[in-house]
Amino acid sequence: MKKAKNIHLTEEAIKALTIKAIEHGSNFKNYVESKLEALAQVSYGFAEKRKKKKKSLKKKKMIKNK
Numbered sequence: 750m751k752k753a754k755n756i757h758l759t760e761e762a763i764k765a766l767t768i769k770a771i772e773h774g775s776n777f778k779n780y781v782e783s784k785l786e787a788l789a790q791v792s793y794g795f796a797e798k799r800k801k802k803k804k805s806l807k808k809k810k811m812i813k814n815k
Contacts, residue, residue, distance in 0.1 A: 758766075763777070770780030 766781055767777050770777050773780060775783075
């Protein structure tokens with residue numbers, strides 16, 4: 750599920766990100782969205798959430814086996 754949020758950036762940041770987007774053959778919106786998604790995955794990745802779920806499942810199985 751995607752959610753929309755407004756963010757405030759300086760003009761310099763917008764110019765720099767726009768240039769980077771053009772260099773990568775993208776537009777500002779798509780480029781920034783992809784970079785933020787990648788940052789979230791690296792920093793707080795979905796793999797960590799899966800690991801946590803696996804650990805909680807193991808705990809539940811251990812409790813059931815007792």
